[in-house]
Amino acid sequence: MLELAEPLPQTPLQRAAAARDLEAATILPGRAEDLVYEAGGRRLIDGLELRLEAGPLTVLVGPNGAGKSLLLRLLHGLIEPSAGQLHWAGRAPGKETRRRQAMVFQRPVMLRRSAAANLHYALRAKGLDGLPLAELARDWLARAGLAELAGRPARLLSGGEQQRLAVARALSTGPEVLFLDEPTASLDPASALAIEELILEARAAGTKIVLVTHDLGQARRLADEVVFLYRGRVEAQAPAERFFDDPISDKARAFVAGRIVV
């Protein structure tokens, strides 16, 4: 996909230095240019242009099938684009960029272990161990309000508790970018509120949030910036206030007004 500007470093010392640079360097902004994703002969993402800057909490909205979830998975490097460019500060999505990102899926994937062990697993995958790992896990369980449920099998937690655990698991690894795919869909208001609080805390701590939601109320509450997706393209991208006051396109206007957009 993307050509490296410099030849690959040769000596171990150079490699270590390059690795340090990579750790230090930000992966923002993220950029998609003429992005295409095809499946089964259909263009699900169709020439999409997007720029994700450090800072604002970006909310992706749009009708079903607009390609919101697909876009998240492309940005996270879980699937490969069919054509076009996608990069994070010049780096193609892959193992390296994914290390600096985390994702919360619409249906939380709970490993068949205790709530605490789910956190331990994620932290161990990031190379943590021993006491720091245990302390970090305990801290995040407490932040998610799950301290008392630490030993409970994760799959026996309620839907809201599972999603809180999934958000805590994602945030515990200290990602620079956090993707959330409808994290509060089909949750009760109290659980949704708890999740939104975790998200806002993370934003305050400097994490770039990219959130897909169907809930316009949630979009209004959380968004600094709104991206409106329609049929695999970005139909509008604007600061939240402007988007909700005066949506740029007709489709977006209809969507904000609550009319059914197909």
Added chain:
Amino acid sequence: MQDFAAAFALAFGLIAEGDAALLEIIWLSLRVSVTAVLIACAFGLPLGAALAVARFPGRGAIVTLLNALMGLPPVVVGLMVYLILSNAGPLGVLGLLYTPTAMIIAQTLLVTPIVAALTRQVIEDLHGEYDEQLRSLGVERLAATATLLWDGRYSLLTVALAGFGRAIAEVGAVMIVGGNINHVTRVMTTAIALETSKGELGLALALGIILVGLAVFVNGCVMSLRAGAGRAAYA
């Protein structure tokens, strides 16, 4: 009907008096089949898991072949092992024919495809659920496969059990490579076949009842383990 009642009485009598010859046969049956299942798991679990996770040309053919091998006739496996281990065979020098080791080898060959094929199915289902999450967490392929095997451990118990059921019940392979030698290679199934051919139907039936009881007991143990895991939603 009278035969059955008498057979049950005989079976309980044999167990109650702790007949030494019977215990020897039961012990050998368990030793051979459990060892074979353990070895089959050592090969079959990683093989099945690798097949579930990997994508390469020809994978479909291998999966189909593996599924077909689940139905390997024990006598054919016995014959193959016999040819290999007999004096004229390539491994004849080892002198393993008509030993419990030969029986273990034959049953391992019989059970490994079962374990591998069923593991492939279990792990593939779990992989579908876990794949994107594990990649999102940055878990490498090998570590992810280990995670799938660990998180699927209770479902895989059933897989091992299917293999054990096959091993403990088969007679064709152990008969050919073991030879049903008294005090050496006689197991439950070969003893039943022998007593039947001798016309000792009551004794054969009693042994059959004990064999079925044994299988039910082992299944019961494993399933109760699994039920506990099910309550914790780990299965």
